[in-house]
Amino acid sequence: MLKKIFKQTIQINQIPKYFLASPKPNFPIDKIRNFNIIAHIDHGKSTLADRILEMTGTIVKGEQYLDKLQVEKERGITVKAQTAAMTYEYKGEKYLLNLIDTPGHVDFHYEVSRSMRSCSGSLLLVDACQGIQAQTLSNYEKAKDNGLKIIPVINKIDMPAAHPEEVAENMQLQFDVEKEDIHFISAKTGVGVDGVLRAVVEKLDPPKADINKPFKGFLIDSWFIKDQGVVMLVQVKDGCIAKGEQIMSCAFKKRYDIFEVGILNPEMTPQNSLTAGQVGYIFTNMKAVSDARVGDTFHKPDEEVEPEQGFQEARPMVFAGLYPDDPEDYMQLEKSIYKLALTDPAVHIYKESSAALGNGFRCGFLGLLHMDVFKQRLDDEYNLDCFLTTPSVPYRAKLRNSQKILEVENALMAPDDGLVEHYEEPLAEATILCPKEYVSAVMNLADERRGEQKEINIVDEKRFKLKYTFPLSEIITDFFDKLKSATQGYASLDYYHSGFREAKIKKLVILLMGEPVDSLSFMVHERRAHDFGKNICKKLKEKLPGQQFTVAIQAKLGSKIIAREEIPALRKNVTAKCYGGDYSRKKKLLERQKEGKKNMRSIGRVQIGKDTFVDILKN
Structure with a gap:
């Protein structure tokens, strides 16, 4: 079966090395496909995205394109969702494919969530060597919850340690897919990728959009360009929008003049207009990235629309102090930290002062990796010497004789014990995959960290899946390291915040x-x-x-x-x-x-x- 795939597939070195002209605007809605790639970290999402861009002639052959940040290249991870529009010819007709490359790490699940809102299907990518991992299951469930069609793909079939047939059997059991629907590929060499592109056109539905309705745009992402302002990445749900028109935010009721619209090809490429079903950028006179709330709906001022519902904004769940090594660098740190925050609206920043450490900032992050990435970007992009304090989680304090609940992000903010009726701590729903011989060690570690077992299932003949509810404070520091140590590096972990619960916090x-x-x-x-x-x-x-x-x-x-x-x-x-x-x-x-x-x-x-x-x- 795999030999057949190798023979039928176009090799990357046969693709002409030139940039394709930008996709023409106003594609018919039935010729548009919006999709993303979801997978566990390091299963090859960004590599597959680059092969797809090369095979459609969108970019020349070379290095990874969508992972642009220095930290992404160094760590081999995707931090920011990236989008690219490309033209693909199938059976004599041209299709507009909008690809959104999303992060795989748990800390950046908000990037995955918002990309899913703009897609009709997902490429579910699994490593042929590692098999199904915890985040594979989590991302699959998110995709199904969003009503997306799944195209199963097994990557890295060219690796010596690959066992694609075994992984395919597991995918059939876990994801209820047929074996003939699974694509066997090597994103590195390009083997099998053309079949994936055909499946995107054949199996995914065009976006549900109506060009005859008033303009409605869903905000997927935003970023700040120095000396210019905020650029918004939107999916046009209905209608069309063009340069010179005005739009209004449903969340803030503010009006903005449009200076430019276009698509990411994968660089910003101006167009005359964006029409229903397309994903593109809008450049306006908006100056503050805080005005571009992800999940917001935009419309023309004289045309009312129903805002898109169901999107939850990212909430920081890990807090840490950020201080300069030299107190004289405080002003430089302040300037740099706010500049960097313009490109990462998920970071929450507050000024704070400590008698011991001097002036600094209290920063809220989505998780530990998010915190490390932000700190590394400060080092890489601004060459600053600063340090982070030990991370903590936010608690809720229910006051005595009052209905008031205080958010306690720092122990210094905590009220006197006599005023507190009880505290509530944040929880995390965790999924752990591990070999069967290490199940006992994982259960012992979970007990030490106050975990409550919800279920335990057999994934295959070698691995078990365990689901736990943990206090978030127990897993944000060294839990993953301890888990890897207890399982000789074979376990995988995925978790998400799942509310608060009363606890004996003091x-x-x-x-x-x-x-x-x-x-x-x-x-x-x-x-x-x-x-x-x-x-x-x-x-x-x-x-x-x-x-x-x-x-x-x-x-x-x-x-x-x-x-x-x-x-x-x-x-x-x-x-x-x-x-x-x-x-x-x-x-x-x-x-x-x-x-x-x-x-x-x-x-x-x-x-x-x-x-x-x-x-x-x-x-």
Whole structure:
């Protein structure tokens, strides 16, 4: 079967190396296909996208095109959704194919979700070596929930470790597809890709759109171009729009003049107009990316339309402090961080000040990878020396004798314990795939992280699928590393935020000589509090210099001291000069030293240096 595919498929080196002229505007709706590629991370989405662009003559053969960010190239991941319009000739007729390349990592699921809203089908890509993974299942479920048709594709069939027939059997069981509908390809060499393009035309429906209705555009994405403004990526649901016209936002009721419309081919290519069914960009006099809310609906000011429903805006679920290494770099950091945020509206930024760390920012991210990518982009694009504090999750505090609920993103914002009736912590629904011999190890790890098992199923003869509900705080730091370690690297994980639940959360404060250190305040679960407090106290004991009096370091949970460490007093040998004589002389000197230390202990203060704070709080 695979030999047949190799013989019938056009090889990439046979594709002429030239850029195709931009697709002509005003394609009939029945000749338009909008689709995306969904897969687990590193299963070859961006490589397949580049092969498709090459085989349609849209770009010349070369490096990965859709992954444009430096961080995307370095890490081999897709961070931003990218779109490309291309023309494909099939049975003597030309079709307009709009491809949206989406991220595979869990942190960027909002990019996947919004791309699905603009598609009629998805290429479900599975690695022939790794098989079905946790995010494969998750993305499949999202696609089905959005009513998309699925085209199953098995990639990397040219790899020595590939077992495509076995993977195909698993896909039949998990995704209810027929074997003859599965495409076996190598995105790297181009084998089988032409068959995928034919399937896109044959099996996917044209977009549900009506050119005779008033213009309605659904906002998929937006980005900021320096010295020009905001560019919006939209799908034209109905009607048409052209340069020189005006549009209005359903969310903000603001009007904007249109300077340019066009398609991404894959670069911005101006057109006279965008018509129903097309995906393209609109450049207006909008100056703030915050006015381009993803999921918003745009229309002409004199034509009312029904806004698109059902889209949930991305919400940050991981918060961390961002501070400059040198306080003098604060203004440069402020300027750079807000510039970068223009290209990433999912990041939430607030100014904050710490007595220990100075002026900085409290940033909200979608997840840990999102946080790391944002920090790396600051380093790559602005050459800044800064650091992130340990990430935390947002909690909700239900106040006593009140219906008010406070969002607590930072322990310093937490109200006094006496005012709080209870706290609620964010939850995550997690799917874990692992070999059967490691199921016990995974279950033990899940129990340690307060996981509640929802179901356990057999994926195939070698692997199990486990579904858990976890507190988000238990899995955002080192859970994935621990999972990989427990399964020798064979497990995969996918999770999504699933609401809040009441929990025994309390504020833990570190005391130094009986005085609270505000910068060392944390929100922790009662079950974790003792170990967490003890760990912080030990770190402080190691980092703080000795004094001439005993330094007490304590961890306080509510009104109870749960951990304590002491730094012994530095002792001077006051009897060194006594070479003989009555012992009472030595005793008198020792008593005087003891009294002096007692006085110092009552008035002494211990200063914690910035480096110590950074070592303890740094992520």
